[in-house]
Amino acid sequence: DVKVTQSSRYLVKRTGEKVFLECVQDMDHENMFWYRQDPGLGLRLIYFSYDVKMKEKGDIPEGYSVSREKKERFSLILESASTNQTSMYLCASSPQGGGNTIYFGEGSWLTVV
Amino acid sequence: AQSVTQPDIHITVSEGASLELRCNYSYGATPYLFWYVQSPGQGLQLLLKYFSGDTLVQGIKGFEAEFKRSQSSFNLRKPSVHWSDAAEYFCAVGADPGRRALTFGSGTRLQVQP
Structure with missing residues (x-):
């Protein structure tokens, strides 16, 4: 089974802090995603x-x-966290090519206070 | 650009009743279509997907979906709902060339009454 692991399930951070959300996949997938x-x-x-080292902006x-x-x-970085970034963050991965099934991690709940 | 509409935000059905969740997509050609389910506090699990061929697709947990090109729809169905089906359901489309990511609808929350 594909496993996408998000290291932190629940985080509470202060406004202005730098936040790192980490994600690891074990299926050698080329594509990785961060959704909110x-x-x-x-989503x-x-x-x-x-x-590796390639990225594209989403929506x-x-x-x-x-x-x-x-x-x-694949790491998601919030350079200076703000309260409107309080959300559930989902990491995902998929094999190369468009239209392939995307596999999700369990999510990271981030609260910015 | 591709887009997905799930017109029902919240649906309540009785256990044992049939279920249909609606999904409409916008895309010029034949898209790749997916249904995912999310239990509370969890990530998303794939229920089924349509790429081509037979327009009636069978998935896990007794779910099926039918692709109707004329209606730009991909509705999810289950003949008899179980209490464990209570969850949020997301329809997604993947189509634009080079866009490997899926575009998701806003979701439908299913509540099951005993």
Whole structure:
């Protein structure tokens, strides 16, 4: 089974802090994604990466950056956390190519106070 | 650009009753279509997917979905709902060339009454 692991399930951070959300997948997938989930808005794509050191902006990249130094690891960075970034963050991965099944981690609940 | 609409935010059904969750997509050609389920506090699990071929797709947990090109729909169905089906359901589309990410609908929350 594909396993996508998000290291932190629940985090509470202060406004202005730098926040790292880490994600690791064990299936040698080329593509990795960060989505944000908010009630009534579904999942919105923040960033995705299709190869090591490669990244592309999704629909809501403002206030976020990402890092992919190794194929299995994809990090989401909030340079200066704000209260409107309180949300559920979902990491996912998929094999190369468009339209492939995406496999999700269990999510990281981030509260910014 | 591709988009997905799930018109029902919240649905309540009785245990044992049939279920249909609606999904409409917007895309010019034949898309890849998915249904995912999310239990409270968990990530998303794939229920089923449509790429091509037979328009009636069978998935896990007794779910099925039918692709109707003329209606731009991909509705999810189950003939008899169990209490454990209570969850949030997301329809997603993947289509634009080069866009490996899926576009998700806003979700439908299913409540099951005993």
